[in-house]
Amino acid sequence: MVMSRMDPIAPPREGDLMTATAVKPTRDEPKIRAKGVSVFYGDKQALFDVSLDMAEKTVTALIGPSGCGKSTFLRSINRMNDTIEGARVIGEIEIDGENINDRSIDPVLLRARVGMVFQKPNPFPKSIFDNVAYGAKIHGLASSKKEMEEIVEQSLERAGLWNEVKDRLHQPGTSLSGGQQQRLVIARAIAVSPEIILMDEPCSALDPIATAKIEELIDELRSNYCIVIVTHSMAQAARVSQRTAFFHLGKLVEAGETEMIFTNPRDSRTQDYITGRFG
Amino acid sequence: MFEQIAQSRLALGLLAALLAAASAAFFMGRSRAVALAGSNPRSLHSRPNYHGYLVALWTLGPSLAVLALYSVGGDWLADRLALNSTPGAIAALPSFEQAVQIDSARALASGGGLAAPDGDFAGPIRELAHQMSIERGALKLWATIISGVLAIAGLAFSMARIRKDRRARNRVESAIKLALMLCSGVAIVTTIGIVLSLVFETMRFFGEVSPMEFLFGLKWSAQTNIRPDQIGASGAFGAVPLIYGSLLITLIAMIVAAPVGLYAAIYLSEYAGPRTRRTVKPILEVLAGVPTVVYGFFALLTVAPAIRAFGDWLNGVLMWMMPWVEGPIINPQPTSALAAGLVMGVMIIPFVSSLSDDVINATPQTLRDGAFALGATKSETVKQVILPAALPGVVAALLLAVSRAIGETMIVVMAAGQRAQITADPFQDVTTITVQIVDLLTGDTEFDSPKTLSAFALGFGLFLITLVFNLIAQRVVKAYREKYE
Missing domain, CATH: 1.10.3720.10 (MetI-like)
Incomplete structure (x- = not known):
């Protein structure tokens, strides 16, 4: 790693659109480092040359108006774009210094290290227990039934759902409320013991109370994971994240400490978006 | 005269006339509504077109219903009336043969089927067929007159009722809803009819063969001889x-x-x-x-x-x-x-x-x-x-x-x-x-x-x-x- 002591958010370059602020690095090495990432869907380019670092034990929020490429960027971190017909990713994304777009990386193994939570809660057509156990089972993480039960309990505990479901682990996952379902799929992601959790607008389908619970959970999870969250709500970004990156029209405009972005943005577009002039 | 009417295409002509009348009624109703509204089209509860449709519906609906009833049951009713004066020669026959003769008279009256009947009953059949033709013609004339009168009455009635605040749209919409309902009813009624006919025939069958034999019998030979004088006439009906x-x-x-x-x-x-x-x-x-x-x-x-x-x-x-x-x-x-x-x-x-x-x-x-x-x-x-x-x-x-x-x-x-x-x-x-x-x-x-x-x-x-x-x-x-x- 040549750029080890540089700003963990993004290496600023001359003439780059990005004018990242000089922030003290939280870690020596960023957990995730994206370098010149562009994504194409067929002939259409959705993401233009994005470089961004995301640190360990930090929540990084990706904000920006609809269609700005923030979800596309998020999906390239666990190679979910592979599942889309005609999608093409160029550039490098390193996790712990290893390029995940390298041929030698199996996306199946990568996704065991990078969990993901989606907009709409998507529990499988299985019981609550089996939903949480699913990832651990396919990766062979538990050698005995007891061990699996421990994994499930711990994951549900961490997702703040254990007390609500411990007496009905064998009911279908879809019988839970929306907010509970979302915590269930977070538990499901945690059960695989990932290093990174990606969240794609995890609260957009939830009511304010369920949202508050998820945000609280994100804050707790921060102590163990590198979290990247896409959100439409600037208030949410301000509440849960330590670092924020602002995307606009497929380009990364500005990235830095959340407080800086919200109080003293460098770019006028960021300023306009944050103050609600567009988006 | 009635016989000629019976052979004529009177009803078809009436149908064409009704359709023409309905489109005329539409324009009459609409222009009446437009005239009522004057310079302020918003003073009408329903758009003028709906008034037009409603008048057309009143013109067409009742008379079409009469025509439909007639075309389904008209000839049947006429033939029943004609049978009141069945010639003695036919009336004297046993019921099964009587039915045969009546059928040939019916075919003759419809102008199709067999050429001139021959045999013992040629005269009475002709007589009966003639009677049927007369009744059919009379009934057709009546149906035509009634539906024509209904069309005019419907037109007049609904034209007279056009007002600014008339809820023509709601009425047209419920008429359309009714038509849609009838269409979906066709499938249901047909299904019920088929099932009922199956049920009745099945019950007749179980009158002759016990359900136990049918449901649990291990031998099926319905194809075997069924004439009473043949061996094995009973057959076997184990399904x-x-x-x-x-x-x-x-x-x-x-x-x-x-x-x-x-x-x-x-x-x-x-x-x-x-x-x-x-x-x-x-x-x-x-x-x-x-x-x-x-x-x-x-x-x-x-x-x-x-x-x-x-x-x-x-x-x-x-x-x-x-x-x-x-x-x-x-x-x-x-x-x-x-x-x-x-x-x-x-x-x-x-x-x-x-x-x-x-x-x-x-x-x-x-x-x-x-x-x-x-x-x-x-x-x-x-x-x-x-x-x-x-x-x-x-x-x-x-x-x-x-x-x-x-x-x-x-x-x-x-x-x-x-x-x-x-x-x-x-x-x-x-x-x-x-x-x-x-x-x-x-x-x-x-x-x-x-x-x-x-x-x-x-x-x-x-x-x-x-x-x-x-x-x-x-x-x-x-x-x-x-x-x-």
Whole structure:
């Protein structure tokens, strides 16, 4: 790693659109480092040359108006774009210094290290227990039934759902409320013991109370994971994240400490978006 | 005069006149409404067009109803009236022969059928036919006059009622709703009618043959002699061999169609690229469009002989392996349950694959994303997430395929054979419910013998079996459908 002591958010370059602020690095090495990432869907380019670092034990929020490429960027971190017909990713994304777009990386193994939570809660057509156990089972993480039960309990505990479901682990996952379902799929992601959790607008389908619970959970999870969250709500970004990156029209405009972005943005577009002039 | 009216196309002319009147009524109603509104179109509750439609409906509706009633029952009623003055020669006949003579008079009155009647009753028949013509003509004239009057009355009535605040739109809309309701009623009424006729004929059959014999009897020989003076006149009406035959062939068909259809659906919806899917899916669905009679002769001429040859060879092998058994172990026949079942299985593959493909495609993409994001492979995702989610739909598709297979007729008529027997050997010929219904009702039939009536009992049984499968399919879908969103 040549750029080890540089700003963990993004290496600023001359003439780059990005004018990242000089922030003290939280870690020596960023957990995730994206370098010149562009994504194409067929002939259409959705993401233009994005470089961004995301640190360990930090929540990084990706904000920006609809269609700005923030979800596309998020999906390239666990190679979910592979599942889309005609999608093409160029550039490098390193996790712990290893390029995940390298041929030698199996996306199946990568996704065991990078969990993901989606907009709409998507529990499988299985019981609550089996939903949480699913990832651990396919990766062979538990050698005995007891061990699996421990994994499930711990994951549900961490997702703040254990007390609500411990007496009905064998009911279908879809019988839970929306907010509970979302915590269930977070538990499901945690059960695989990932290093990174990606969240794609995890609260957009939830009511304010369920949202508050998820945000609280994100804050707790921060102590163990590198979290990247896409959100439409600037208030949410301000509440849960330590670092924020602002995307606009497929380009990364500005990235830095959340407080800086919200109080003293460098770019006028960021300023306009944050103050609600567009988006 | 009435006779000429009876032969004329008066009603047809009236219909044309009514349609013309209705369009005129539309314009009258509309311009009346426009005139009422004057310079302020918003003062009308309904747009002028609705007033026009309403006037046209009043003009057309009642008179059309009268015409419709007339065209359904007019001639029948007229003939009944004419029968009041049946010539003595015919009235004296026994009822069965009387009916024959009345029928020929009716044909004569309709201007078709036989040329001039001859024989003993030529005179009276002509007389009766003449009487019928007169009554028909009178009735037609009345119907025409009444519907014409109704049209004018409707026009006048509704024109007089056009007001600014008249709720013409709401009325037109309820008339349309009523028409839609009647259309959907047609299907229901027809179904009920068919079921009722099956039920009544079945009850007549059970008057002659005990239900116990029908349901549990192991011997079926309805084809045997039915004339009282012949030996074995009673016949045997045990339906078990037929039900067994139907189920055996259905089982063979499902053994072919369920896995092949399901795997084809999984391939198409999960693995095939869009281009493959675009070509393969229509081709698969073309299979569904092949007439079953084509499958039938394919089964009879190509598959059945091959199966028989294979069965003979297999029998030789089995005999060699088990020398202590005497006689053939399997007994291949020129037509066989296996031939019919295999071909029927091929026939319902597109049925299974198309329906399953639809339900697999309908599983939310978020489920696939969720599984992939956990690091599940494609096959793990399909087996453990997609299929369980699609299971109720797949089960329903399979049950619908079963009821289709049980009701399938042409292939089994051609390739399954005729012998009503209960055998575990699929190389032998069996017969099915549908085959027997065809046999019983084709050719010369007598509608009061148990032989013919048994076809209705079989048909009713078939209806019940498929109904049960369809109900189970619906239940399964309802009970296990996961709720997303």
